[in-house]
Amino acid sequence: MAGQSDPELSLFSAEELEFIAEDEIVDIVPNLKMGPLNFISGDFGPFIPQIVAQVPLWLAVALKKRGKCSICPPQWMCVEKLTQVLEAERNSQEMSEQLPFHYVEISRLLFDHANDDISDAYMVRSLIEDIRDVRFHKVETDLEAFNGRTIAVKIKNLSAMEVNIVRPFIGRALQAFYKHDSPELIPDPERVPDRRPQVVQNAPRRQLRR
Amino acid sequence: MASSSMEGSMPTMDEYEALLSTTDVELLKRAWRSEKAAPEILRYDFDLVGRVTEQLQLMEETVEEKSTSGADPLSLSLYQMDLDRTLFLLRSYLRIRIQKIEKYMFHIRKSDELWNRLSKGEKDFASRCIDDLKQHLEESVLSKLPENYQSVEKQSVISEEDDMVPEPRLDTFVLCRSKEYLSGIQLEDGPVDDRSKLFEMEPGVLYFICYKSIKPLVESGKIDLL
Numbered sequence: 001m002a003g004q005s006d007p008e009l010s011l012f013s014a015e016e017l018e019f020i021a022e023d024e025i026v027d028i029v030p031n032l033k034m035g036p037l038n039f040i041s042g043d044f045g046p047f048i049p050q051i052v053a054q055v056p057l058w059l060a061v062a063l064k065k066r067g068k069c070s071i072c073p074p075q076w077m078c079v080e081k082l083t084q085v086l087e088a089e090r091n092s093q094e095m096s097e098q099l100p101f102h103y104v105e106i107s108r109l110l111f112d113h114a115n116d117d118i119s120d121a122y123m124v125r126s127l128i129e130d131i132r133d134v135r136f137h138k139v140e141t142d143l144e145a146f147n148g149r150t151i152a153v154k155i156k157n158l159s160a161m162e163v164n165i166v167r168p169f170i171g172r173a174l175q176a177f178y179k180h181d182s183p184e185l186i187p188d189p190e191r192v193p194d195r196r197p198q199v200v201q202n203a204p205r206r207q208l209r210r
Numbered sequence: 211m212a213s214s215s216m217e218g219s220m221p222t223m224d225e226y227e228a229l230l231s232t233t234d235v236e237l238l239k240r241a242w243r244s245e246k247a248a249p250e251i252l253r254y255d256f257d258l259v260g261r262v263t264e265q266l267q268l269m270e271e272t273v274e275e276k277s278t279s280g281a282d283p284l285s286l287s288l289y290q291m292d293l294d295r296t297l298f299l300l301r302s303y304l305r306i307r308i309q310k311i312e313k314y315m316f317h318i319r320k321s322d323e324l325w326n327r328l329s330k331g332e333k334d335f336a337s338r339c340i341d342d343l344k345q346h347l348e349e350s351v352l353s354k355l356p357e358n359y360q361s362v363e364k365q366s367v368i369s370e371e372d373d374m375v376p377e378p379r380l381d382t383f384v385l386c387r388s389k390e391y392l393s394g395i396q397l398e399d400g401p402v403d404d405r406s407k408l409f410e411m412e413p414g415v416l417y418f419i420c421y422k423s424i425k426p427l428v429e430s431g432k433i434d435l436l
Binding site: 011012019020023032034035037039040041042058059062063066068153154155156158163167170171174175178 | 233234235236239243246247262265266269282284285287288289291292293295296298381382383384385415416417418420436
C-alpha cells in the first residue's frame with residue numbers, strides 16, 4: 001500500500017529512499033535476448049547476450065534475481081577508488097564529492113542481490129562501512145557548530161541516507177533557535193552579551209541569591 | 211511536455227540522464243518529493259496527473275493483452291513492475307495531498323489561493339469533510355457550550371481571528387536544492403540584523419532554509435524540495 005511514512009521519525013522511510021535510488025542507471029551484462037522494453041518510465045533494451053546495457057537499478061535487480069544478467073558494479077565501487085575516498089574523508093573536513101548521492105542505497109542493493117558480481121566484496125563492504133562512519137561523524141561535529149546566528153545551513157555533498165537521518169534533528173534545532181532568538185522575545189539585542197535563549201519577563205528580574 | 215525522443219544511435223549515459231529527467235515519471239517523482247517536504251499544500255499539477263493516468267491505463271491494457279496472447283512471462287512481469295512503481299508514486303502523491311487537506315481543511319477553505327490549488331475531486335472531498343466535521347462538532351460538543359462559544363472557527367465571540375483553525379507552519383525549515391545559480395533571495399526571518407542580507411544558492415548544493423523565504427521560488431519550479 002502506498003502508505004505514508006511517519007513524519008515524526010523522518011520525512012522519507014528507508015524503503016522510500018531505496019525506491020528513489022532504484023531509478024539510478026547501472027550497467028548490466030544480460031545473458032538473454034529480449035526485445036526493447038517500452039516502460040512508462042522510459043525505453044530500455046533491446047537486450048543482446050554479452051552486450052552491456054544501461055538500465056535502472058530496479059530492473060537490473062529484477063533481472064539478476066531471475067538469473068538473466070550480471071550487474072557491473074559502478075566505477076566508484078571498487079577497492080582502489082574506495083580506499084582513496086576513505087583517505088580523503090579522513091584527511092579533510094569537507095565531504096568527498098566522489099560518491100554519488102545514493103551511494104548507501106545502491107551499495108546495499110548490490111550487496112544483497114549481486115554479491116558475486118563485485119570483486120572483493122568483503123573488502124568493499126567494510127570500506128563503505130568505514131566511509132559511512134567517518135562521514136557521519138563529520139556531520140555530527142558540524143552540527144555542533146549551530147548557534148543562534150544560523151539561519152540557513154549549507155551542506156555540501158551529503159548523501160541521501162545521511163540527509164534523511166539528520167533532517168528531523170536539523171529542522172527542529174533550527175526551529176528552536178529561530179523561536180528563541182526571535183526579535184519579539186529579545187527586548188534589546190545590543191545588550192545581550194551571548195546567545196543564550198531569552199525568556200520574556202513581565203515582572204522585574206529577581207536577584208538570585210549568591 | 212511529454213517524454214522527449216532521442217535521435218541518432220545508442221544514447222550515451224548523459225543523454226540517458228537527460229531523457230529520464232524529462233519523463234512524466236520523473237516529473238511525478240519530483241512533484242511527490244516536493245509535496246512531501248512542503249508544509250502547505252502545493253498546486254495540483256492537472257496536466258501531469260492526467261497524462262500519467264492515461265499512460266497507466268494504456269499500459270494496463272497492454273499488459274492485459276500481452277498476458278492473454280501468451281507473451282514472454284519475464285517481460286510481462288517487468289512491465290507489471292514498472293506499472294506498480296508508477297502507480298505507487300501516483301497514489302502516494304494523492305494520499306499526501308489528502309492528508310494535508312484533512313489536517314488544514316478549514317484553513318484551505320478560507321483562502322482562495324489555497325482553494326484553487328486543489329483538483330475538482332479534492333475540492334469535493336474537502337467540502338464534504340468540512341460539512342461532516344462541522345456537523346459532528348456541533349452535535350457532540352458545540353451545541354452544549356454556552357452561546358458565545360459555539361463557533362467552529364473561533365474560540366469565542368470575542369476572538370478577533372479564527373483561532374480554532376489549524377494553520378500549516380510556513381516557517382518550518384526544509385531541505386532544498388536549486389538547479390541553477392540563484393542570488394538575491396531575501397531571508398524573511400531570522401535575527402534582525404541578518405534580515406536584510408541577501409542569500410544566494412549555488413546549483414546542486416543542499417540547503418536548509420525557512421520555507422517562507424523560498425516559497426515563490428518553489429512555486430516557479432526553480433528550487434526542488436528534497
